[in-house]
Amino acid sequence: MGLFTKDIKTMNDLFAHQLQDIYYAEKQLVKALPEMADKATDPQLKQGFLTHLQETKTHVQRLEQVFKMHGLSVKAVDCPAIDGIIEEAEDVAGDVADDQVLDAAIIAAAQAVEHYEITRYGSLIAWAKRLGRNDCANLLEQNLQEEKAADKKLTDIAESKVNLRAA
Amino acid sequence: MGLFTKDIKTMNDLFAHQLQDIYYAEKQLVKALPEMADKATDPQLKQGFLTHLQETKTHVQRLEQVFKMHGLSVKAVDCPAIDGIIEEAEDVAGDVADDQVLDAAIIAAAQAVEHYEITRYGSLIAWAKRLGRNDCANLLEQNLQEEKAADKKLTDIAESKVNLRAA
Numbered sequence: 001m002g003l004f005t006k007d008i009k010t011m012n013d014l015f016a017h018q019l020q021d022i023y024y025a026e027k028q029l030v031k032a033l034p035e036m037a038d039k040a041t042d043p044q045l046k047q048g049f050l051t052h053l054q055e056t057k058t059h060v061q062r063l064e065q066v067f068k069m070h071g072l073s074v075k076a077v078d079c080p081a082i083d084g085i086i087e088e089a090e091d092v093a094g095d096v097a098d099d100q101v102l103d104a105a106i107i108a109a110a111q112a113v114e115h116y117e118i119t120r121y122g123s124l125i126a127w128a129k130r131l132g133r134n135d136c137a138n139l140l141e142q143n144l145q146e147e148k149a150a151d152k153k154l155t156d157i158a159e160s161k162v163n164l165r166a167a
Numbered sequence: 168m169g170l171f172t173k174d175i176k177t178m179n180d181l182f183a184h185q186l187q188d189i190y191y192a193e194k195q196l197v198k199a200l201p202e203m204a205d206k207a208t209d210p211q212l213k214q215g216f217l218t219h220l221q222e223t224k225t226h227v228q229r230l231e232q233v234f235k236m237h238g239l240s241v242k243a244v245d246c247p248a249i250d251g252i253i254e255e256a257e258d259v260a261g262d263v264a265d266d267q268v269l270d271a272a273i274i275a276a277a278q279a280v281e282h283y284e285i286t287r288y289g290s291l292i293a294w295a296k297r298l299g300r301n302d303c304a305n306l307l308e309q310n311l312q313e314e315k316a317a318d319k320k321l322t323d324i325a326e327s328k329v330n331l332r333a334a
Contacts, residue, residue, distance in 0.1 A: 009264040014272055081279060084251030097176040105181055108290040112248060112283060119282040123275040126325060158293060 015127045016072050022120045023063045024076035029056050029113060032086050040106050041099040045157050049110070052150045059143045066128075066136045085112050107158045114151040121147065182294045183239050189287045190230045191243035196223050196280060199253050207273050208266040212324050216277070219317045226310045233295075233303045252279050274325045281318035285311065 008014055033056060037049035067074045088109050121144035128137035175181055200223060204216035234241045255276050288311035295304035 008268065008272070011265075011268055011271065014268055018275065080251035080254045081248070082251070084247035084249070085283075087247045098178075101175065101178055101181055104178065104290075104294070105175070108185065108287075111286045111290065115282040115286040116252075116279060119278045120275075122322070123271075123278065123325075127271070155289070158290075 018124050020075050020077040021079045024079050025082040026059045028086050042103050048153055055146045062139045062143055066139050085116055107154050111154050114147050117147045185291050187242050187244040188246045191246050192249040193226045195253050209270050215320055222313045229306045229310055233306050252283055274321050278321050281314050284314045
C-alpha cells in the first residue's frame with residue numbers, strides 16, 4: 001500500500017494513502033462477494049453475502065465522496081494485506097466434503113475481511129477528525145457501522161447453525 | 168493457509184488448519200514486534216510493543232499446548248493474509264519525515280495485525296467449543312483477551328497523543 005514511502009510526510013498524506021488502501025479493498029470485495037455467495041450453501045449466509053455486496057457498492061461510492069470532499073483524486077493502491085485475506089476467502093474451491101464445514105470456513109474468511117476493514121476505518125476516522133474533517137469522518141463512520149453489523153451477522157449465523165451442525 | 172483443500176473434510180480438520188495458521192501468525196509476530204518497537208518513536212508505544220512481544224511468546228506456547236491437548240502435531244502453515252499484513256507493518260522504513268506521523272502509521276499497521284488475530288481466535292474458540300474442547304477454548308480465550316487488550320492500548324495511545332500531535 002506504500003504507507004511507508006517517502007511520499008508520506010504529513011498526517012494528511014497518511015490519510016490519503018489509507019483511503020486509497022481501503023478503496024482498493026472495497027473494490028476487490030465487490031468482485032469477491034458474489035463468489036462467496038455462490039459457494040455458501042446455507043441460504044441465510046448466501047443472502048447475507050448478497051446484501052453485503054449492495055452495502056459494499058455503497059461503501060465504494062461513499063469513499064469516492066470522501067476523496068472529492070477532501071480535494072483528492074479518486075485512486076486505489078495495491079495492498080498486500082487485503083490481497084492475502086481475499087486470496088484465502090476466494091480460495092474456497094468447493095472441495096470441502098461437508099457443506100456445513102465449508103460454510104464455517106467461508107464465514108471465518110469473510111470475518112477476516114470484515115475485521116481488516118473495521119481496523120482500517122477506525123484509523124481513518126480518527127485521522128479525519130484530527131484533520132478537522134468531521135464531514136469525512138461521518139461518511140467513513142457509516143461504512144464502519146455496516147462492516148461491524150456484517151461481522152456480527154456472520155457471528156450470529158455461525159453460532160446459530162453452521163458451527164452447531166458442523167461439529 | 169490451505170483452508171480449502173481436499174484435506175479438510177470435518178470441523179476437526181478445519182480447527183487443525185486454523186490452529187496452524189494462527190501459530191504461523193504468532194511466530195511471525197515474534198519476529199516483527201522487535202522491529203516495530205525499534206521504529207516507534209513514542210516511548211510508551213515502544214514499551215507497548217516490547218510488552219506485547221512477551222505476551223506473544225506466551226501465545227505461541229499456549230498454542231503448542233492446544234496442539235498437544237488435541238492430539239495434533241505442532242505445525243505452522245503459510246498464510247498469505249498475515250504475510251500481507253505483516254509485510255505492511257514491517258515496511259516502516261523510517262522514511263516518513265515526521266516522527267508522529269510515523270508512529271500513527273505504525274499503530275495502524277499493528278492494529279491490523281491485532282484484528283487479524285482477534286478474528287482468527289474468535290473462530291477457533293467457537294470451533295473448539297463445538298468440538299467439545301472447552302479446555303482448548305479456554306487457552307485460546309486467554310490469547311484472545313490479550314490481543315483485544317493490546318488493540319485497545321494501541322487505540323488509547325493513538326487517541327491520547329500520537330494522532331493529536333500529528334494533526
